[in-house]
Amino acid sequence: MELYQLRTFLTIAEEGNLTRAAEKLFTSQPAVSAQVKQLEEELGVKLFERSARGMALTREGKMLQEKARRIVEAARDFKHSAESLRETVSGELVFGLNNRPEVLKIVEVLGALTSEHPELNYDLVNGSSGTILEGIDDGSISIGFFEGVCEFPRIESHVLEPIELCIAAPAAWARELSSPDWKVLETKPWIFVSRACSYFRAIESICSDQGLKLQQRFRVDECLTVLNLVAEGLGLTLAARNHIEAPEFQGRIIALPHFQTTVNLSIGYLRENADRPAVAAARDVVLGLWKNDLAARDSSVTRGRGIRAARPKGRSHR
Incomplete structure (x- = not known):
């Protein structure tokens, strides 16, 4: 057994x-x-x-x-x-991933961790935000990324950045859906995500606010599959803008102007495990990467403003 x-x-x-x-x-x-x-x-x-x-x-x-x-x-x-x-950080760390690797900076995270703690091993599991949170709460996941609100009181979490959500539609439907008419969207087939995903709750919010009954033709648990279905003209969905704008979907998927909101991307772990060496190491690396990235973006904006301020006054040439 x-x-x-x-x-x-x-x-x-x-x-x-x-x-x-x-x-x-x-x-x-x-x-x-x-x-x-x-x-x-x-x-x-x-x-x-x-x-x-x-x-x-x-x-x-x-x-x-x-x-x-x-x-x-x-x-x-x-x-x-x-x-x-143990005197060194070792053992196995189960890392929950709810989004694309580039969004979660997972290559950079694992690169930093393996460099600092070469004896630590990893089990990477993919799932929706709700599934990741359930796994953290029941102890099967050591630390994980999730989007939206955490309703588990035992989980400690840190907000990393906001994720912009919008309605994704096949590019072939662009002209028909150019005006924000919810009643037209109600006639279209929709691709729903898992109920455990924060995007599902956002779709529920849309339906409640607009008094809609959307046609759920597909329910898919994996976001890349969802967007491939959209790209093939099989329906609409709610997705992160950074997914829609990924190179593989350029010219195939558009973001509609009907709806826009944000959910927070966060990292979470059991509060009682906060001092576990492996969990603490992963948390510190993740928070450090996002802090450095935010500082770099702020610095870039500041430099850009400085350049514009230094331009001489006078007529512009177009």
């Missing part, structure tokens, strides 16, 4: 659904199903009743649930205690 099998058992018990459990565990549904089947075979008891509505614990499953939780938590505490005894 492996710890990951117990974690899978507990996650399915909490979610009651294989698909949602797989999303939370950052794996596939067949893998989750195989793990729980192997556990049942090894234990010799049936843990779940399977139905069209989902997965429900059997009487035996309910009796074993709390014992499994104590084992997983004890193993986590044991690992954390061992990490605190």
Whole structure:
């Protein structure tokens, strides 16, 4: 019996659904199903009743649930205690990523960490903001990026920068959608993201504010897939402007003028783990990179203003 099998058992018990459990565990549904089947075979008891509505614990499953939780938590505490005894920052850091690598500066983050702490290993997992936050809260993710509001009281977070959101549309629809008419948008197919994503809550806010009933034709968990569907003319979605303006979507996707808002990109971790060497190292590197980047941008703006101020007065030539 492996710890990951117990974690899978507990996650399915909490979610009651294989698909949602797989999303939370950052794996596939067949893998989750195989793990729980192997556990049942090894234990010799049936843990779940399977139905069209989902997965429900059997009487035996309910009796074993709390014992499994104590084992997983004890193993986590044991690992954390061992990490605190090391003289160097080492072990494994599970990093949650909710956005494109260039947005999260993940190459720079990992470059700085591996240079400063060569004995530290990494497990990078991708998911929506809500899934990342759930993973941090239950201890399966050490530290992670997320967008929007954190509603988990045990999580400590630091705002890094605002992310601008707008409606993404196929470039072929540009003329038809040039005027901000919400009723026209209501007739178009929409591509929704996971309910665990902060963008989904933003779409819900649009519908509530405008009294709309949008046509959800697709629901996709991964943002790059969403934008590829938009680029192929299959629907509208809400997306970060920096995604829409990525080189691969130039001339294929446009940002509509109907709606614009911002959500904060943040880094978060369990407050009780703030002093864990690996978590503290990752936090400090991330905050340092964003602080330096902000200082560089401010310096660039200041230099630009200085250049304009130094121009001689007189007629301009166009």
